[in-house]
Amino acid sequence: MKKNVTIKDIAKELGVHHTTVSLALRNSKSIREETRKKVWDKANEMGYRPNRLAQGFRNKRSNTIGLLVPNIQHHFFAKFIAEFSEKANQEDYAVMVFQSNEKLATEKKNVEALIANRVAGALVSISKETIEANHFKAFNEEDIPLVFFDRTPTQTGLSRVVADNFHGAYQAVSQMIGKGRKRIAFITGSSHINVYHERLQGYQQALIDHGLPLNEELLIYGDFFMEDGIKGAKKLMQLSPQPDAILGVGDDVAIGVIKFLNGAGYKVPDDVAVIGFDNDPMGIAIEPELTTVDQPIKEMAESALQLLLKNINSDDKKPEEILLTPRILERKSC
Amino acid sequence: MKKNVTIKDIAKELGVHHTTVSLALRNSKSIREETRKKVWDKANEMGYRPNRLAQGFRNKRSNTIGLLVPNIQHHFFAKFIAEFSEKANQEDYAVMVFQSNEKLATEKKNVEALIANRVAGALVSISKETIEANHFKAFNEEDIPLVFFDRTPTQTGLSRVVADNFHGAYQAVSQMIGKGRKRIAFITGSSHINVYHERLQGYQQALIDHGLPLNEELLIYGDFFMEDGIKGAKKLMQLSPQPDAILGVGDDVAIGVIKFLNGAGYKVPDDVAVIGFDNDPMGIAIEPELTTVDQPIKEMAESALQLLLKNINSDDKKPEEILLTPRILERKSC
Known part of the structure; x- marks a missing residue:
């Protein structure tokens, strides 16, 4: 084990006071640039390593x-x-x-x-x-x-x-409506979590603003895993009439939805459009590749x-x- | 800001020496269980919080x-x-x-x-x-x-x-051979990295042990992204005869391979079997779902x-x- 080089060691080598070295190493403005450089050069030469633990303790x-x-x-x-x-x-x-x-x-x-x-x-x-x-x-x-x-x-x-989770969901639903969708479902998580609550509000406001009804049977509360998307989509596709678009509260849910739809012989997006949230890399692995609300x-x-x-x-x-x-x-x- | 409760404060309250408190809070065996409990109860009551920073500095x-x-x-x-x-x-x-x-x-x-x-x-x-x-x-x-x-x-x-990366690749190739595959390709990363080097050796040893030739044209060096799988598969499928199995050095690569094969009209695994490495959740999103070497x-x-x-x-x-x-x-x- 190498002996730790201390501020006092550097001070001794340079023949200056240890406070000068300490200030120079903290790049204090009270130290002249020339001195600062000299101290740093010597510190590097001697293999000085700052001790954050000691600094933290002092502060x-x-x-x-x-x-x-x-x-x-x-x-x-x-x-x-x-x-x-x-x-x-x-x-x-x-x-x-x-x-x-x-x-x-x-x-x-x-x-x-x-x-x-x-x-x-x-x-x-x-x-x-x-x-x-x-x-x-x-x-x-x-x-x-x-x-x-x-x-x-x-x-x-x-x-x-x-x-802005409200805005994210609002945009997603607006895009679905822009592509002619009228029965838009939402599979979401527990609404006590702010993120999910706000996405639900954005979904509902977009429907209202475009003159579409809020339909309780198109709203599924679950968790945020792929399994929740699979189960939710299965339940939704048993409705009559069926939904023509499904928004997933996250990409895992949306991917579950697509997996169910692919497996059951539906065409995405022709039969049912799907959008997720999060831009998870999984969205590129699924076919068709997932449209998603990309968080910044x-x-x-x-x-x-x-x-x-x-x-x-x-x-x-x-x-x-x-x-x-x-x-x-x-x-x-x- | 609440005043921090110190070990000395607790000692004063209990009328014991601060060393006793210190040892009790570290659950030292030199302290009787009864005393230990009394100290912990008082410490909790007074809202004592250990200071790891100070402990760390002392040690x-x-x-x-x-x-x-x-x-x-x-x-x-x-x-x-x-x-x-x-x-x-x-x-x-x-x-x-x-x-x-x-x-x-x-x-x-x-x-x-x-x-x-x-x-x-x-x-x-x-x-x-x-x-x-x-x-x-x-x-x-x-x-x-x-x-x-x-x-x-x-x-x-x-x-x-x-x-054991050698064994992982060895198992994967053996499984492909067990399913009748004879032209097995490998898309791998830079061999100076131990992980990739060992997987390459496992791939080669499995071929040798099963009496299959090592074929340079079936070995593609790239990086470990999905894009490398897409590019690698494209190059491999231009060979004549084509490979009937492709091992990806990671799941990203293997998923790129499947995406290329699906898009070009090949059937996985009937035309080409694919195995990856890592058990990335993306492997469940792709169709068909990816067989993979699951690391512990x-x-x-x-x-x-x-x-x-x-x-x-x-x-x-x-x-x-x-x-x-x-x-x-x-x-x-x-």
Whole structure:
């Protein structure tokens, strides 16, 4: 094991005070450019490595951002984590990742773990079991900035970054209507989750605005897996008259719908048009390729990081909401 | 902001020495069960929260494990991160995630960031640009245990957890041969990556063992995207005679192959059998559903954590290699 090079070692080598070295390595403006460069050159030459753990301890806060999601494997969250951690790393923050596995009890434990690790800030998307947000107050008690994204509690007064789910569903249904569809079904998840609730409202508003009736039998509540799409489509195609378009609350559901329709001998989109949500890569594997509401994941990750950094670096922590617009990605299923 | 409850506050309330509280909260065996319970009850009542950052600083090491992968979004790594972080959390470790984005320069920066954060141990899968492992010596210099998984450097003397890629490809080709296929093609990635090199060797050995010739024209080197499968299949189907089976180095490649074959009017598996690697959910979206070599990701994550914890908690850090066996997941494409 190599001996760790300390700031004092560098100071001794250069014959300057250790505070000068410390300030120079933090690129402080109180240090002349010439000195700063000299210190950095010597530090590199000696193999100095900053100790974030010690810095974090001194500042009573780490340079780590905590990211808590329901499910790391789901394409939406995997892509979000990838985009977010890349940007955070560029800003010199490390990202600690936790998943609730859609369980409230695990989410509560994760909140305690994030606090125990004294993260500089937390970014959270809630589990499907989470109805209220009381367990997140712990962040506030510990003065840790908190931003929600995608799935957020319904309470007001929270900072959040979300896609305009209402608008996404509204656009999808409008596109179906534009292609002559009149009996448009929607297979959705539990409506206590903001994301699904807003998509349902967008679906209904688009029907109303185009003078189409809201038909209870065309609305199926399930979960958000492929299996839910298969079951939902089977039930819908037993109706008389049958639907001529089906919106899935996510791509998994929409792909289940197409699989059922293909297997049962229906033609997509001629008999039934299908649109999903999320631009999951699975949508390219299915035939016909899935038209989907593409969420601006990269922009969501960037906005969430900027909002969190603003809260970390300033005392002004008033809640802020950022709404980003999804767009339809046209492929072959509608 | 609520005042943090300290160990001394709890000790004062209970009228005991703070060392007693400290030992009790660490569930030390030197403390009587009755006392331990009393301390925990009081700590919970007072809203005590452990400070891992301070603990880490005192121990000169955090309770954080660093996980560095080429691409968080790829299904294999997303699932690995999910499985690994869940197990690590149960052992009271937090997981810090970095991605190299398949770039050597980013991988080097990530190594420095992991060291700066004084992770207790690091788990790494290398980028496709990484040929040698010198930049990982920094972990050793800092006395940070390091385990590689999946994609690993070829050097000896490293700890690693890998699937038996040779055996996986061998099984896949044997299954094709068992179904009467004689002209079996392989679309693979750069052979300097251990994973791809071993799959190539497994493919070749299976052909040799079954008395089939190694045919250069049936071997296509590309990358590991769907596009490589589409291009590779197009080239292969121009041969005369055509192949009657195609093995893809990953599911993305295999799905590209099926998409090309479906589009060009070939029947899968009657005209051409197809097998992939990884059990990506995309394989269920394609028609026919993809037969694939399913990697034991959960077991890999568990073994990697156990090996890393062993290295963290003991001074005996001799390199160890764990090889896990993949199995064929039979669906409809072979």
